[in-house]
Amino acid sequence: MAERPNAREAIAAVIDESAFTELPAPQGVSAPDGPLGWEGYDASRARAGERTGETESVVCGTARIGSVEVVLISFEFGFLGGSLGERTGDLLEAAYTHARERKLPVVSLIATGGSRMQEGMRALLQLQRVARQSALTRAAGLPQLAVVRDPTTGGGWATLGAGADVILALRGAQIGFAGSRVRPADADPHAYTAEAQLAAGHIDAVVGRDELRATVGHWLTLLAGGIRDDVPSAAPAPPEGLGRAGLPATGWEAVLQARVPQRPRATAYLDAYFTHREAINGDRCGGTDPGMLCGFGSREGRTIAYAAQCGTATRPAGYRTAARLVRLAGRLGIPVLTLVDTPGAANDAEAERTGAGSAIADLFAAMATAPVPVTTLLIGEGGSGGALALSAPDNTWATPDSYFSVIAPELAAAILKRAPEEARVTADQLRLRPQDLVSLGVVRGIVPGPGPGPGTGAGEV
Numbered sequence: 097m098a099e100r101p102n103a104r105e106a107i108a109a110v111i112d113e114s115a116f117t118e119l120p121a122p123q124g125v126s127a128p129d130g131p132l133g134w135e136g137y138d139a140s141r142a143r144a145g146e147r148t149g150e151t152e153s154v155v156c157g158t159a160r161i162g163s164v165e166v167v168l169i170s171f172e173f174g175f176l177g178g179s180l181g182e183r184t185g186d187l188l189e190a191a192y193t194h195a196r197e198r199k200l201p202v203v204s205l206i207a208t209g210g211s212r213m214q215e216g217m218r219a220l221l222q223l224q225r226v227a228r229q230s231a232l233t234r235a236a237g238l239p240q241l242a243v244v245r246d247p248t249t250g251g252g253w254a255t256l257g258a259g260a261d262v263i264l265a266l267r268g269a270q271i272g273f274a275g276s277r278v279r280p281a282d283a284d285p286h287a288y289t290a291e292a293q294l295a296a297g298h299i300d301a302v303v304g305r306d307e308l309r310a311t312v313g314h315w316l317t318l319l320a321g322g323i324r325d326d327v328p329s330a331a332p333a334p335p336e337g338l339g340r341a342g343l344p345a346t347g348w349e350a351v352l353q354a355r356v357p358q359r360p361r362a363t364a365y366l367d368a369y370f371t372h373r374e375a376i377n378g379d380r381c382g383g384t385d386p387g388m389l390c391g392f393g394s395r396e397g398r399t400i401a402y403a404a405q406c407g408t409a410t411r412p413a414g415y416r417t418a419a420r421l422v423r424l425a426g427r428l429g430i431p432v433l434t435l436v437d438t439p440g441a442a443n444d445a446e447a448e449r450t451g452a453g454s455a456i457a458d459l460f461a462a463m464a465t466a467p468v469p470v471t472t473l474l475i476g477e478g479g480s481g482g483a484l485a486l487s488a489p490d491n492t493w494a495t496p497d498s499y500f501s502v503i504a505p506e507l508a509a510a511i512l513k514r515a516p517e518e519a520r521v522t523a524d525q526l527r528l529r530p531q532d533l534v535s536l537g538v539v540r541g542i543v544p545g546p547g548p549g550p551g552t553g554a555g556e557v
């Protein structure tokens with residue numbers, strides 16, 4: 097195994113050439129051998145200090161990463177395994193307090209084995225202390241970004257790591273609540289890796305050391321975009337249409353246009369809309385949905401959050417990820433763009449077991465209470481409540497090659513006990529064409545596609 101970078105080497109790996117200014121350590125006197133009087137504890141601390149040159153398991157200070165000034169917290173694993181004790185808690189509380197006073201993002205470079213046994217429950221209580229500081233910082237609208245190094249286990253993972261807004265992990269890092277010496281003997285070692293945590297939706301990205309500085313810099317530029325705004329953000333403009341320009345003559349034609357396999361999908365719209373974007377991953381409950389793309393992007397120097405369906409049936413994890421994105425954007429003061437394109441919510445047995453109804457309900461609630469402007473563009477199929485959950489109330493637009501319906505016409509025909517071939521007539525009765533949606537007040541207008549097309553009437557962009 098390659099030698100682990102120490103705390104200051106980890107800092108140097110992300111801050112370019114800017115100076116790191118260490119924060120003063122809070123004053124305090126510890127009882128001999130700590131709160132438990134653990135024999136030899138003071139001597140162990142002294143040896144750890146001699147080996148590492150540090151006085152505790154974390155180093156805290158300020159620096160610039162890219163164009164953003166931040167508070168940096170870096171763990172020194174060589175100091176008693178990067179464990180958290182009372183003095184660690186003092187340093188972390190001071191760092192978070194400084195961040196709130198200066199309105200700075202917090203970046204944690206974590207490598208820890210958990211709570212310090214030699215301080216017993218006094219050490220474990222530091223997790224509550226750290227969690228409170230993180231919550232206060234979240235309530236202040238300041239972003240928290242974690243870089244998970246090797247290893248990160250125990251309470252440090254369960255607070256500073258998993259509690260961050262955006263979580264990046266170094267490739268191959270060991271991550272898990274259980275440390276290597278306390279896991280079941282038959283535990284799958286892969287489950288405790290960065291790659292497994294990514295697949296399960298618990299972290300946002302796995303990065304290599306050579307790309308870490310640029311990735312952290314990109315993320316901070318995006319996340320800090322809301323902090324710098326002193327006035328409420330305007331609603332994002334809907335993207336320009338990329339598909340067919342002409343409006344459908346019938347409801348069934350609208351359905352067929354939206355189902356064309358070659359029609360531009362979410363990725364094409366996002367690439368055309370943003371100059372740069374970074375993705376968040378997963379619902380933090382063990383699930384991911386590749387059919388829901390979420391993250392933050394830059395457009396004309398402005399940060400906009402996005403959640404976009406990719407034309408597949410959206411799974412519960414997708415709805416939960418989108419709700420996480422909307423709430424995070426709301427806390428940071430960043431407006432949101434959503435792209436609707438789904439035949440509907442996934443309705444298989446697994447979707448029901450993993451909470452389809454509650455996940456959709458949660459997204460409806462997040463969209464309804466978002467404190468920032470939200471703009472929606474319907475770019476394809478708008479299938480029932482599974483599509484409406486991602487739609488902005490009173491600020492949804494449509495492309496010419498899209499439709500929105502209370503239910504798919506084939507399913508509507510089946511419910512009405514009509515023959516399958518009557519789905520065409522049913523589509524007309526549902527009034528699901530873009531121009532119908534405008535007249536019904538469901539969407540504000542139709543975003544023209546490339547090239548000439550018929551007029552759209554009132555509400556056209």
